């Protein structure tokens with residue numbers, strides 16, 4: 586088959602046309618129409634969702650930023666927690682990470698209150714608790730704490746009433762910090778890059794979630810698998826997505842995030858793509874993701 590000349594091919598979905606007849610989306614299922622969510626009358630308590638995958642570079646941080654921004658556009662009060670010492674979430678949201686109170690301080694000192702660490706972003710309704718390299722020392726410090734897996738949960742409980750959703754951007758590991766994130770969470774979103782080795786390691790991640798459910802947090806649910814960096818022009822991307830759907834069925838979200846260079850550009854600008862290029866297919870894809878998660882009940 587010759588490649589279609591279609592410059593919209595960069596991104597396959599998120600381009601949902603409400604007037605179009607139902608057709609199958611990239612996951613092979615009929616594409617649902619996720620309508621504009623209802624306006625919330627009040628706020629909180631928050632549902633906590635971890636974006637988790639021990640593989641780096643799969644779109645955890647990008648998805649936390651842009652899902653958070655899209656949910657905020659729909660009037661949800663969102664707190665994004667940077668839980669990676671790299672601080673990419675903080676940078677991507679344009680907030681300072683030095684000489685400020687960070688998530689590390691909240692974990693280590695019970696006398697600090699989250700309000701000291703919470704910063705507003707330039708997206709109304711989206712706040713962030715930043716992180717910096719200090720957080721890399723947290724595992725060592727927390728190892729000898731009582732109930733060391735539950736420390737983040739204790740921190741977030743203090744702010745839950747102020748938000749509808751708290752998104753935790755996990756670091757690429759399955760260590761104690763990630764276990765803290767999972768213990769604090771009602772749900773997990775697993776971003777998966779549509780690349781060859783995408784599924785490697787996912788079994789171990791699911792095993793970790795199962796262990797956390799057994800031992801620490803019986804309520805935790807897998808909210809969905811989010812395919813990212815999908816390129817509909819390559820057979821490879823399509824095959825990977827097909828395998829992911831074979832393996833996880835309905836857990837694979839209908840919304841698929843296409844590959845586009847706009848994301849790195851937006852990160853450099855320290856702003857979500859939903860603001861940097863509001864009409865770009867990628868911005869629409871994250872808005873669709875927000876609507877899909879609301880429709881599925883993962884977010885109020």
Ligand SMILES: Nc1ncnc2c1ncn2[C@@H]1O[C@H](COP(=O)(O)OP(=O)(O)O)[C@@H](O)[C@H]1O
Nearest residue numbers: 641642643644645646647814843844845848849
């Ligand atoms: N859909 C996408 N298309 C193209 N590049 C992307 C996409 N999503 C993320 N990226 C880029 O890929 C890199 C890794 O993404 P990131 O969200 O930081 O992954 P993680 O947090 O899982 O390590 C970043 O440079 C980011 O800008």
Ligand SMILES: [Mg+2]
Nearest residue numbers: 645646669673
């Ligand atoms: Mg990251």
